[in-house]
Amino acid sequence: MGKLKKVLLLGSGGLKIGQAGEFDYSGSQAIKALKEEGIHVVLINPNIATVQTDERLADTVYFLPLTEQFATQVIKKERPNGILLGFGGQTALNLGLALEKSGTLKKYNVRVLGTPVSAIRDTEDRELFVRRLREIGVKVARSHAARTTHEALKSAAEIGYPVMVRAGFALGGEGSGIVRDAKELAEKLTEVFRSLSAGAGLPQVLIEEYLGGWKEVEYEVVRDRADNCITVCNMENLDPMGIHTGESMVVAPSQTLSNEEYHSLREIAIRVIRHLGVVGECNIQYGLHPKTGDYRVIEVNARLSRSSALASKATGYPLAFVAAKLALGHTLPELKNSVTRTTSAYFEPALDYLVLKVPRWDLTKFAHAAPRIGTEMKSVGEVMAIGRSFEEVLQKALRMLAVGAGGFTPLDSKRLTGQAAHYLDQIRHPTTNRIFAIAEALRKGVSVQKISSLSHIDPWFVEKMKNIMEFEKLARRSDLLGRSDLLWKAKRLGFSDAQIATLKRTTPEKIRALRRKHEVLPVVKQIDTLAGEFPAQTNYLYLTYHGDSHDVEPGKKSAVVLGSGPYAIGSSVEFDWSGVQALKTLAAKKFQTIMINYNPETVSTDYDMSDRLYFDELSLERVLDIVEFEKPRGVFVSTGGQLPNNLAIPLHKNGIRIFGTRAEDIDRAENRHAFSALLDSLRVDQPAWAELRTLAHRIPQARRRRFSGSSRRHL
Structure with missing residues (x-):
């Protein structure tokens, strides 16, 4: 490979469902990896709110549409030696394929770096994908590719209804769906072919056997040009096949797979990636039968994805950075893990904690949007909780959504009616409120087995949910406030001070004071990717009640920046940009920077953006916990949008210094009555x-x- 002097990076453009801030994260890491090699980086991305378009990152930025016409003009002018296709989502991948097909890349001698175009086509073209995997005896769902309605109807008749419809070269499950008869299929195909015809390439759909009720499992795999290969993370969807992974709750590492199932799927993942010739990072998704252990490979994403961002933040392994280095020709053994600083990139992470991802929907802002979830994405963001038990991370994550939920309880059951038929229907036919319907069912005494049967969620998870509801019953009737052992149990099950206060009809402030009196306090733990096997120097931190001692000492001359939390309509990547700029400015002023955020899609939660990153809740309780431990000079609430801004007055009342606009003035601007009176x-x-x-x-x-x-x- 000749010396690379200039590389073109394709961004992802405007945020949309299925393609959001995770590509700002991956693109930013790719730019850093390239610049570390002395390479001139040319970026095409019209999204002005992203961190990667900051003037201090890429050398040249084009705020142009990500189309073949404009990309060709940039290539003609800049004459890059290479191009990266895997860091801008489906948009960048499809554009790269179009540039290769038109001969533009060949004409201007632009090399595709990393995974070759042939491998990308093999993963994106559903017909080629099935053929390639069958070459090595890997099971895929019975399927037929179709380009006309007649072909699709014939294929569905052969496979047998219900069938799954999947579109090739699509984003966020667009065009997919479960159809149960020929009439429904014909209607679906009319919609899909119309949508696909508006895009690039020939319209193609895959008619596939429906794997209803099967588990969905994912592996993140990394491979270099020398055929070294590791699995960085495996993840298990709580929701079964039939619900898009972007709509599902996802736990890492997997919790209900047997040792044989885990290692079998890992071996298959490595075999598939080697056969396809992927260089860099990719994601492989399986359907796994819950009883027999039979499997099907569902798809392979030969690029960075939403799951990649989650896996990277969950393990502390810098996936995007490593993938960019591998695309330049480096091998895994020669790369040092820049997070741990003690191991090579050829070292599989080991986790001694749990991570849970929960989607964030914002459908209430759209009057006619149905709350039913399925094969097409509707979520606009996600949260990631870290802890030492499933109960703990579930309660954390539900609070992190910032939708009014205090945790895994039906305390917000105004969203549900009291009728059993209604909440059981939401469990059987999943909606955005299904998790709260499960809480309601458990409170009403519905059995774990029935809930599992209706939802196809593994009984292990439902049993853990039941533990929370059982403790809630105990807390109501016991002397919880007089027993430190019960306070410890409550906190280890993920109950917040506010939840406990509601159960005992008191205030969160009194619960906090009681905990401090009994020394029921959280400890600070590191995400070191090594499960404590080797000394690590990571700055990834979280708080838990499952532990006896802190992993780190308090910092010195520090300042806290509160992040934006999950993306929602009206609160997106622009607040991540603001938080990152605040961190950079504080670092330039010689402050030790501390970021609190729990959005795995963001640049602000990258390993190299702050001196300390607390992947934890943006609640008054948790921010006070961190501030009391770190003793910073003050807290910035104004760069993260509405969520941290709402904490200004409560933090001020607790004696915490707010940098910038005074808390009273923030309140006067936010409070409509006070503002109008002013x-x-x-x-x-x-x-x-x-x-x-x-x-x-x-x-x-x-x-x-x-x-x-x-x-x-x-x-």
Whole structure:
């Protein structure tokens, strides 16, 4: 391979469902890996809110559409030696394939770095994919590729209904679905072919046997040009096949696989990746029969993905950075793991903790959006919780969603009716509220076996959920506040101070004071990727009640930056950019930087963005825990959007210094009543206003204004 002087990196463009901030993370790491080699980086990405388009990263940035026409113009002008296709999601991959097919890359002598185009086509073209895996005796779902409705109907009749429809070269499960008869299939195909015809290439669908109720399991695999290969992380979806992995709760490492199943699927993953010729990182997804252990390979993503970002943050293994280095020709043994600083990249991570990913939906902002979830993605973000027990990470993750849930309890059961048929229906036919329906069912005494049978969620997980509900019952009837052993148990099961306060009809402040009195306190633990086998120097941290001592000492001259939490409509990657800029500025001022965030898709949760990264809750309780341990000079709440901004007043009342705008002034700007009163006192014109606390007050006020006003809530 000749000396590379200039490389073109294709970004992912605007955020969309199925393709979000995880590609800002992967692209940023790729740029750093390239620049470390002295390579001039040219980036095409029109998304101005991303960190990777910052002037201090890529050498040349083109804010242009990610289309063949504009990419060709950039190549003609810049004359790069190489191009990276795997760091910008499906958008970059499809564009790269189009550039190769048109002859543009050959014409201007641009090498595709990393996984060759032939391997990318083998994974993206469903017909080629099935053929290639059958060459090595690997099981795939019975399927037929079709390019017309007639072909698809014929294939479905041969396979037998119900069948799964999958679209080639698609994003976030777009165009996929489960169909149960010929009429439903014909309607689905009309919709899919219309959508595919609008894109690049020939429309193609795969008609596939339906693996309803099978487990979905994923492996993240890394391979270099010398055929060295490791699995970095394996993950288990709580939800069964039929629900897109982006819509599913995912745990790492897997919890219900037998030793034989784990190692068998690992061996198959390595065999598949070697056969396809992937160089860099890829994700392989399986369907696994819950009783027999039979398997099917569902798909391979020969690029960085949402699962890659999750795996990287879950294990502490810098997947995107390593993948970029491998694309340049390096091998795994010669690369040092830049997170641990003690092992090579040819060392499989070992986890002594659990990680749980939960999707974040925001459908309430769309009046006609159905809450049912399935094979196509609807979630706009996700959260990642870390702990030492499943109960702990489940409760953490549900609070992290910032949707009003206090944890795994039906405390917000206003979303459900009290009728058994309704919450059991949400378990059988999954919606965005299914996890709360399960909590309601367990509270009502529905058996673990019945819930597992209805949901196809493994009984092991449901049993852990039951543990939480059983303790809730115990807490209501026991002297919880007088027994430190029960307080310890509550915290190890993931109960927050607010949850305990609700159960005992007191305040979170009193529970916190009681815990401190009994020395029921969390400890700070490291994510070291080595399960304590070797000394590590990682800055990935989390808090847990499963431990006796801290893994680190408090920092010196530190400042805390609160991250943005999960992506939602109106709160996205722009707040991650703000947080990253704050960290860089603080570092330049010689502060030890501390980031608190739990969004695995972000650049702010990269290993090299802060001196210390707490992958934990953005709640008053947890931020106070961290601040009391670290004793920073102060906290920044203004760069992460609404979620950290809401903590300004509570933190101020607890004696925490807020950097920047005073907490009282933040509150005055956020509180509609206080803000409108301020404008009145300054005699600044504004629409007529009134604060309304009940519906009865709203009607006469609206009539007085002839229904011309608008309703706003305090945030």
